Amino acid sequence: MHPTSFDAAVVRRHATRHFADTPVDEALLTHLLALTRRAPTGYDAQPWCAVVVRDPAIKRRLRAACLGQAQVEEAPAVVVFAADTRPAAKIGAIAAHNVALGAWSPRYGRFMRRYVRFRLGSRWLDPVKALGAWLVGWFRSAPYVPVGRHARRAYATKQTMLAAQTFLLAAAAHGLDTCPMEGLDPHRARRAVGLSRRWWVPLVVPVGVAATRPQVPSGRVPANQQIFLDRAGTPLPGVSAADAALLAAHHSRTQRSATEA
Ligand SMILES: Cc1cc2nc3c(=O)[nH]c(=O)nc-3n(C[C@H](O)[C@H](O)[C@H](O)COP(=O)(O)O)c2cc1C
Structure with missing residues (x-):
């Protein structure tokens, strides 16, 4: 499978709630995780790890930890992203x-x-x-210092989510579907994959081939209420038109591939 263009991958990605039986090629998954490892982290401290789960028994435990969400067991593989609450350790x-x-x-x-x-x-x-x-x-800009257990966890979670997002987009670019999931019990999810208390699980990502694809991408708030120029509240000129062009391009790609199929 050839990677599609970045634009196509970004719009193609959607939160997949049901997966087909189609297996995921091991070499492809490894490649996606190698791409994931290129994600940036503050100071290059890399306070995260990922556990790929293929074992059906562990997936079952993970599904229970993810409030019973079916996509965890349906997907051929699930990636558990974990944040290192000791971000300076490495x-x-x-x-x-x-x-x-x-x-x-x-x-x-x-x-x-x-x-x-x-x-x-x-x-x-x-x-x-x-x-x-x-x-x-009081006198000049001071960097934010993550002080205390919760702040360190939040700091590491921020880094981990960039890695997770890289994974989501890499998977989409290679024709795979994913579902980012925070509907979970972080302690049970951590224990299901054998991580110690040092780790915190902010996100679990089932990956595979979607059972069905949505007709239209999910909605976003109006672009001019979200993307600003110089000062919050001043819309960046042209951003709504760019948004519409992106979706129009996606629509014509989907129609083209439906006609070819
Ligand atoms: C951090 C995060 C947590 C999410 N948790 C869940 C979840 O637990 N279960 C689920 O079905 N979808 C979950 N989603 C998917 C969102 O509902 C979905 O991304 C959003 O509705 C936009 O749809 P789209 O991803 O198809 O564009 C999560 C998304 C994010 C970014």
Whole structure:
């Protein structure tokens, strides 16, 4: 299967609630996950992992954790995306790797190791960091410091979702269907795939071939209420027309492929 254009993949992707029996090629799934790994993360800290589930017994447990949603068991594979609540944990190895690759200078690598450990780790310094950021913020821009368990989880979740989105679009580009799912019990979903309490599951993604495709893509709020120029509330000129053109192109592609079929 050849990847379609980016535009086509973006509009083609839809949340699939029912999957056909069609299996997913193992090599293709591996390729999609290799693409997923290219997703960006803050400081390249990569605070996420993904567990691909094919085992029917584990899928059954996962479905129960996902409030019984049928797509989890129907899909030939399910990818569980997990956020690392210790987002600085891997920075030492990552810095060494980037320096060895030549992507980072040794000096930058040393700086990142120290800075990321301070900003995202060093839990015992949380009160000092919170106070410091608040004080500095009175005088000049201060970076957001994720302080406390919930903030670190939110920080790692933000990074994980970019990886998950990369996966959704990669799958669409390669003719596969997915359903991003947050309707789940994160603790049960985590346990179903053997992840420790260090991990938090924000999203589970069944992947396969849709049993049926929607006639029209789902709606979005008017573009001029969502995309602004310079100041919130001033619509970016032309954005509504661009939106309409995108959907028109999708419509003519679907009609063309229906005529060819
Ligand atoms: C973070 C997130 C969580 C979602 N959780 C679920 C879910 O648990 N079950 C489900 O059927 N759809 C879920 N969806 C799918 C949305 O309902 C769907 O993306 C939205 O209605 C837009 O439709 P579309 O994806 O087909 O364009 C989720 C989507 C996102 C982005």
